[in-house]
Amino acid sequence: MxxxxxxxxxxxxxxxxxxxxxxxxxxxxxxxxxxxxxxxxxxxxxxxxxxxxxxxxxxxxxxxxxxxxxxxxxxxxxxxxxxxxxxxxxxxxxxxxxxxxxxxxxxxxxxxxxxxxxxxxxxxxxxxxxxxxxxxxxxxxxxxxxLPRRAAPKTQPSVAASRAMTDLLEAARSGGFVPPALADKGAEVVRKALDDVAIRGWLEFVWRFDDATHQHCMLVAGLAAAFASTLGFSRSDTLRLTRGALLHDIGKARIPIEILNKPGSLTQAEWTVMRTHAPTGFELLAGQGYDDETLAIVRSHHELLDGSGYPDGLRGDAIADVVRLVTICDIFAALIEKRPYRRAISCEEAYGILSKMDGKLDRDLVRAFKPVALASGEPAFARAAGRG
Ligand SMILES: [Fe+2]
Ligand SMILES: [Fe+2]
Structure with missing residues (x-):
């Protein structure tokens, strides 16, 4: 037997x-x-x-x-x-x-x-x-x-992750040092929290935040940690990816709040400012002890394989795998978040949109993301309103 x-x-x-x-x-x-x-x-x-x-x-x-x-x-x-x-x-x-x-x-x-x-x-x-x-x-x-509805995490890791995110954004806002050790700690606690509650519970936790950038970075980090888990990443690779995801929009700390939280669509000029968050984040972290992968994620997470992204219009192989992974998490997160100018999109619908971005996103990676997307639950309780 x-x-x-x-x-x-x-x-x-x-x-x-x-x-x-x-x-x-x-x-x-x-x-x-x-x-x-x-x-x-x-x-x-x-x-x-x-x-x-x-x-x-x-x-x-x-x-x-x-x-x-x-x-x-x-x-x-x-x-x-x-x-x-x-x-x-x-x-x-x-x-x-x-x-x-x-x-x-x-x-x-x-x-x-x-x-x-x-x-x-x-x-x-x-x-x-x-x-x-x-x-x-x-x-x-x-x-x-x-299935029992997962309780949103009240555990130390999720609270500690949120605190680390607050500290990272604060450090970036004040223009000071953004300690790599703090980012490492944040990534570790996100990974731990994901172990505790899986992605569905993590989202319920993340939706509680009113600060859109805080919410978005936590969401992308959780998705990245879950994605790494489904891809069978080692613990150290998972932490590297999660850390990059946590920091990917750090440059938004320098975008004027009236643009960041504008309750409506942005003008062309405002979009131009908004798009500077990627190179700004890169410049902020460069020379502070971050590895090249993290810096690439921060600078290039809006690049698309067909060259239509920003800030550098990179194409194909010029975009590292680790960046492609974060881009998928970032776009998915932006779709399921509520925005001032549109409702939140369901996870299934959001995944449908991702899977139609052929030529722009890595098709194999989008396919591999499917279990993460489908396990993410519903975005109906999304509260914060921002733009990613
Ligand atoms: Fe971004
Ligand atoms: Fe983002």
């Missing part, structure tokens, strides 16, 4: 805090609310599902279907088995039958979208059926109504 330790999931990295083997993690599953139980006959696919879910819900139990006699809660189930294998069907049916509590949601991922497979999924009690090609969206739609 396989135990969780037999699962041998090479990508189940506890340090990512997402794909969790309950037997090895802190406490038992019973201590947490509604872990999603993934029942699969193919661990590679199980890992992919776990990756799709990793930003949506904190607890994920991965178990083999076979003859495992476990007592994990199965209130929320994602199944992914080959309907061509009678043993898989029998195993899934048996596992569902001995669920300790009633199955509230059973999202059945089907590998071939045929009437036969849909009928089979229904026969297994699926509450929703997801074509594997739309798996990430389908999982979210099928499970989100049943």
């Amino acid at each position: 396989p135990t969780p330790n037999d699962l041998n999931l090479p990508d189940a990295k506890p340090e990512n805090g997402r794909l969790i083997d309950p037997a090895r993690s802190r406490g038992s599953v019973g201590m947490r609310e509604n872990p999603v139980l993934i029942l699969t006959d193919d661990l590679r696919r199980g890992r992919e599902i776990a990756s799709d879910l990793s930003l949506l819900t904190e607890w994920i139990a991965v178990r083999l279907v076979t003859d495992a006699a476990d007592d994990f809660d199965a209130a929320l189930v994602v199944s992914d088995i080959a309907f061509s294998r009678p043993s898989s069907i029998a195993g899934l049916r048996a596992r569902l039958a001995r669920a300790a509590s009633p199955v509230r949601a059973h999202v059945c991922v089907i590998r071939r979208d045929t009437p036969h497979d849909r009928a089979q999924a229904n026969a297994l009690g699926a509450s929703s059926i997801v074509n594997v090609k739309q798996r990430a969206e389908g999982l979210r739609a099928g499970l989100a109504p049943f």
Whole structure:
């Protein structure tokens, strides 16, 4: 009989805090609310599902279907088995039958979208059926109504991140030294907070801020940390990306407040001033001990692959990968934020806009951003109004 330790999931990295083997993690599953139980006959696919879910819900139990006699809660189930294998069907049916509590949601991922497979999924009690090609969206739609709403973080890391952001902007506003150590600390606490609450909880925290620039930088940093996690970045790479994201708009500290917070569209002249925030931020940080990557993010996060961005009109390979990552987070953040001249756009809609920016954004990276975008929740509670 396989135990969780037999699962041998090479990508189940506890340090990512997402794909969790309950037997090895802190406490038992019973201590947490509604872990999603993934029942699969193919661990590679199980890992992919776990990756799709990793930003949506904190607890994920991965178990083999076979003859495992476990007592994990199965209130929320994602199944992914080959309907061509009678043993898989029998195993899934048996596992569902001995669920300790009633199955509230059973999202059945089907590998071939045929009437036969849909009928089979229904026969297994699926509450929703997801074509594997739309798996990430389908999982979210099928499970989100049943997941506990994440409490916005009240934890020390989120408060400390906010304090670090305030200090960074203050230092930039006063024209003084913007200490790299402070930016490092900010990035570290953002990363920690993301571990605590994932991107959905982080957004709920971030929406509380009235200062638009503060809110925007915190949002982009959280998205960048989540993006790094889905890309499997090492801890140090995650911190570098998060730090760059936290600082990317530091130059806005020098933009006149009446332009920054103007309650309406900017004139052409005002946009010209607004766009100086990128080179201004670069000049502010240059010579203060920041590495080239961070400086590139600050200067070039509005550059686009087709050369239509600013301030330098860089094209293609001249734009570093790390900059491209922040640009995607930045545009997504700007879209889901409420602006004085338009409503906030839903995360799905915002991702749709990103994915149509072919030629301007890195297509592969936009695709990789999808789980982050779809796990970000709804922007309806966005309060601050600014421009990014
Ligand atoms: Fe910017
Ligand atoms: Fe920005």
